[in-house]
Amino acid sequence: MAGHSKWANIQHRKGRQDEKRGRIWTRIIREIMVAARTGGGDLDANPRLRLAVEKAKAANMPADNIKRNIDKATGNLEGVNYEEIRYEGYGIGGAAIIVDTMTDNRVRTVADVRHAFSKYGGNMGTEGSVAFQFKHCGQIIFAPGTSEDRVMEVALEAGAEDVVVDAEGAIEVLTAAPDFEAVRNALEAAGLKPDAAEVTMRPENTIALEGDDATRMQKLLDMIEDLDDVQDVYHNADL
Numbered sequence: 001m002a003g004h005s006k007w008a009n010i011q012h013r014k015g016r017q018d019e020k021r022g023r024i025w026t027r028i029i030r031e032i033m034v035a036a037r038t039g040g041g042d043l044d045a046n047p048r049l050r051l052a053v054e055k056a057k058a059a060n061m062p063a064d065n066i067k068r069n070i071d072k073a074t075g076n077l078e079g080v081n082y083e084e085i086r087y088e089g090y091g092i093g094g095a096a097i098i099v100d101t102m103t104d105n106r107v108r109t110v111a112d113v114r115h116a117f118s119k120y121g122g123n124m125g126t127e128g129s130v131a132f133q134f135k136h137c138g139q140i141i142f143a144p145g146t147s148e149d150r151v152m153e154v155a156l157e158a159g160a161e162d163v164v165v166d167a168e169g170a171i172e173v174l175t176a177a178p179d180f181e182a183v184r185n186a187l188e189a190a191g192l193k194p195d196a197a198e199v200t201m202r203p204e205n206t207i208a209l210e211g212d213d214a215t216r217m218q219k220l221l222d223m224i225e226d227l228d229d230v231q232d233v234y235h236n237a238d239l
Contacts, residue, residue, distance in 0.1 A: 027231050028056045029069050030082050030102040036073035037081075047181060051199070080104050087113050088131055089124040092217040095207045095237040096130035097122065103229040112227045120220035133236060134201040137161070138180025140187060141196040144169030151192055158186035174202070203236030214239045 031052040039046035043053060049070070056066050072080075085106055087099040097117075103109040117124050142151055148171055152163045155173045160183045164172040175183045177199050184197050209217050217237050225233050 024059050025056075025061055025065075026228075027102075028052060028059060028061065029065070030231065032056060032066065032069045033073040033080075034082055034084060034102055036070045041070045041074040047178075051181070085109060086127075086131075087124065088127065088129045089117050089122055090130065091117075091122045091220050091235065091237060092120075092213045093207055093209055093237075095209065095217060095235055096133045096203065097221070097224070098131060098134060098201055098234040099224055099230060100232040100234075101227075101229045102231050105229075109227075109229040112229065113224065116220065116223045116227060119223065120216050122220050131201075133205065134203050134234060136177050137200065137202050138173075138175035138177055138183065139196070139198060139200045139202055140173040140175070140180075140184055140194045142171040142173075142192065143195045146171055146192065150190070151187065154187050154190045154192060155183055158183045200232075201234040203234070206236045206238040208238045 032049065035046060035049040035052045039048055041049070043050045053066055082102040082104055083106065085101050085103060087101065087110070089097050089099070091097050099113055101109050101113070114124050116122075140155075148163070148165055151171050151173065155163055155175075159179045160173050160175050161179075162174040164174065166172065173183065173187070173194075180197075180199050184194065187194065214237075217235075218239060221233060221235060221237075224230060
């Protein structure tokens, strides 16, 4: 089935991540520590930790760093305790934004997030104010030019919920969150290497923004993403 174009948004996000590569490790370490603390240090028994460690390896983090932070989180070493807090709000044109943070100081974090929203014309919302507009799911994306028939065949056989092709030919495989790993592994085993793969909050509908509105929205998103305590930002703006 056909969907709206996500490819430009994906490429921009990847470019932003490359720009701030030095900060990626910090966010991955927090994710490893929270995943290990909540689900234990056994990779086989903790899917969330397993995904965090895969991110760490993809970012070329040394194995010693990974192990040390798992040990901190599971009590084998002294470390900082982070808590997860989600903030919701509205950007330009009423676009919905979800901000996932990990912090050791919630007073600092909420002040930083609120300031970012207000600086570029957004508004903080209450818990649940926009989350209903998103679906928690696995998302596996292939670049334009990948064989749609092959991706669909392997993905659906492995348990994917849907395969969507956008206006530029990028292919998006959607899975239930618990099925993400199995579907991604099946696709990779079939020689289909995704350009992006994650468990995410995917918008059910999008709001198209152009011109000055798109520019202001991008500045708002960039400012939020640059906050030290922010892990992930999800939105439904089609820029």
